[in-house]
């Protein structure tokens with residue numbers, strides 16, 4: 001029998017990380033793989049942020065920090081919420097963590113009791129359901145429709161809430177679909193939540209700055225429910241700081257205190273140098289992000305222009321983030337040149353990896369088994385080459 005805990009055994013490995021591992025194995029054999037499976041900006045962290053980290057080392061910021069983050073950074077995060085989102089928070093409502101991922105995990109583990117239901121809007125980011133399972137909660141998947149850009153509606157939410165529902169979780173802009181909730185749509189969701197005072201919301205806004213439609217709306221904006229909204233954000237996407245492991249949440253003070261307690265026993269807070277760098281990032285505003293967003297938008301348009309000529313790639317236009325998420329089920333039950341049948345999105349992803357040498361992630365991992373996710377955070381010429389190869393490989397299917 002396995003010595004591992006039931007809790008661990010019930011969890012799946014991150015599918016994106018698993019696919020990247022496979023791609024790296026082929027790369028190690030010298031095969032020219034174009035990796036479109038990772039959710040990572042291909043930009044360097046802006047120089048002024050790197051400089052702040054070097055300065056932090058020289059200034060001796062090498063000690064433990066307060067568990068919820070250094071006071072200057074928590075204040076700068078409050079200033080950011082005020083400036084960008086018109087939201088009022090006090091520093092004692094902010095918890096800085098080891099990536100937005102830890103902020104999400106802190107919140108789920110702090111709020112969810114065994115057996116409580118967590119409604120996860122699908123297609124969802126890979127880790128949400130696994131975090132709920134880790135908390136021994138029950139994930140309830142609500143799938144948006146292709147016609148509505150995969151956005152879950154207020155009516156769907158209302159129908160899914162039960163007396164056991166504790167939390168809803170979603171990202172906007174969404175990984176994997178790139179869909180962005182409008183203020184109006186979030187207002188309707190807020191009205192539903194207002195009728196169910198036992199339900200909390202975890203709003204993942206990590207792609208806030210990577211938005212091609214303009215307005216970013218926050219659920220915490222709605223007065224009647226704002227005390228039940230935990231807003232998560234971070235530096236990985238907007239400031240191209242994935243490796244620094246820096247994210248945060250903002251919540252009602254008692255919930256923030258609970259997340260601080262959780263974090264105090266697990267990581268003691270995140271890296272002191274990364275926090276000084278994050279402070280500089282926020283003080284520098286968002287102009288460096290705006291430059292990256294212009295590139296992401298150009299690449300989105302470039303890719304959509306190629307993909308529209310690939311039959312059976314039903315691709316909604318993403319409003320944000322850096323992915324496309326086509327519906328690819330037209331390729332199921334088709335024959336590969338080696339005689340094997342493509343039965344699932346996973347089979348198709350493996351076929352594309354082996355034949356086109358392009359890695360993507362199958363939709364199963366996101367709660368959408370008819371779909372596939374391709375990152376568009378790669379150089380323009382790589383993207384053009386990748387989709388040229390994909391088109392050629394798909395054309396070989398019988």
Ligand code: PLP
Nearest residue numbers: 039099100101125175234236247
């Ligand atoms: N939330 C979503 C929707 C993401 O796509 C990611 C990263 O891929 C994260 C959270 C985690 O970000 P971080 O690097 O800050 O942990």
